[in-house]
Amino acid sequence: xxxxxxxxxxxxxxxxxxxxxxxxxxxxxxxxxxxxxxxxxxxxxxxxxxxxxxxxxxxxxxxxxxxxxxxxxxxxxxxxxxxxxxxxxxxxxxxxxxxxxxxxxxxxxxxxxxxxxxxxxxxxxxxxxxxxxxxxxxxxxxxxxxxxxxxxxxxxxxxxxxxxxxxxxxxxxxxxxxxxxxxxxxxxxxxxxxxxxxxxxxxxxxxxxxxxxxxxxxxxxxxxxxxxxxxxxxxxxxxxxxxxxxxxxxxx
Numbered sequence: 051x052x053x054x055x056x057x058x059x060x061x062x063x064x065x066x067x068x069x070x071x072x073x074x075x076x077x078x079x080x081x082x083x084x085x086x087x088x089x090x091x092x093x094x095x096x097x098x099x100x101x102x103x104x105x106x107x108x109x110x111x112x113x114x115x116x117x118x119x120x121x122x123x124x125x126x127x128x129x130x131x132x133x134x135x136x137x138x139x140x141x142x143x144x145x146x147x148x149x150x151x152x153x154x155x156x157x158x159x160x161x162x163x164x165x166x167x168x169x170x171x172x173x174x175x176x177x178x179x180x181x182x183x184x185x186x187x188x189x190x191x192x193x194x195x196x197x198x199x200x201x202x203x204x205x206x207x208x209x210x211x212x213x214x215x216x217x218x219x220x221x222x223x224x225x226x227x228x229x230x231x232x233x234x235x236x237x238x239x240x241x242x243x244x245x246x247x248x249x250x251x252x253x254x255x256x257x258x259x260x261x262x263x264x265x266x267x268x269x270x271x272x273x274x275x276x277x278x279x280x281x282x283x284x285x286x287x288x289x290x291x292x293x294x295x296x297x298x299x300x301x302x
């Protein structure tokens with residue numbers, strides 16, 4: 051499993067989001083409060099953020115635990131952004147992909163993270179992987195379930211699907227192919243966020259007056275305005291609104 055977070059709002063130092071809160075994403079790397087599977091998220095981390103006037107985000111990813119990375123501490127102190135996505139990773143299986151397996155994955159304006167695990171990986175994914183062109187399979191970012199899921203989502207984004215549809219349809223297909231999978235997905239293009247709650251926790255904090263929305267695996271503080279997203283739900287959001295839509299499983 052993993053923990054992840056996406057932010058849209060006024061420009062803020064990344065450390066204010068990721069390391070300074072009492073139950074920040076950094077702390078969740080060793081002491082998550084609501085994680086349903088796994089205990090320590092020390093198999094890599096990453097953050098992607100958007101600079102004003104540039105639709106293509108920057109990324110910083112590493113294979114080790116976030117708490118041991120001094121460069122991340124410096125970045126969090128000085129880099130400011132009004133849109134970001136970050137994650138800490140607990141690998142489903144041991145692997146040699148290093149930081150390539152750490153979210154966020156990226157392409158063009160999009161950042162993506164998967165919190166969960168595809169059950170019976172990789173065998174259960176064969177039918178879905180067969181639907182991808184061979185070139186896309188060869189370009190997978192890593193040999194992980196998350197990288198394949200990202201390829202399925204990215205194919206829809208490139209075809210013109212909105213963020214919510216690009217997440218919801220692959221989740222339904224994956225859940226049908228591999229029942230019992232945990233498929234909490236998170237994507238942003240710097241102006242909107244979409245996320246799924248499917249097998250693990252998901253929360254959001256919405257402050258429309260301040261044009262600020264945070265979507266996270268779990269609250270990073272004890273603000274009573276955090277709202278939990280029901281399981282089997284698609285969340286879509288901008289800086290000023292949040293919408294929740296139930297997700298129904300595809301029939302076998």
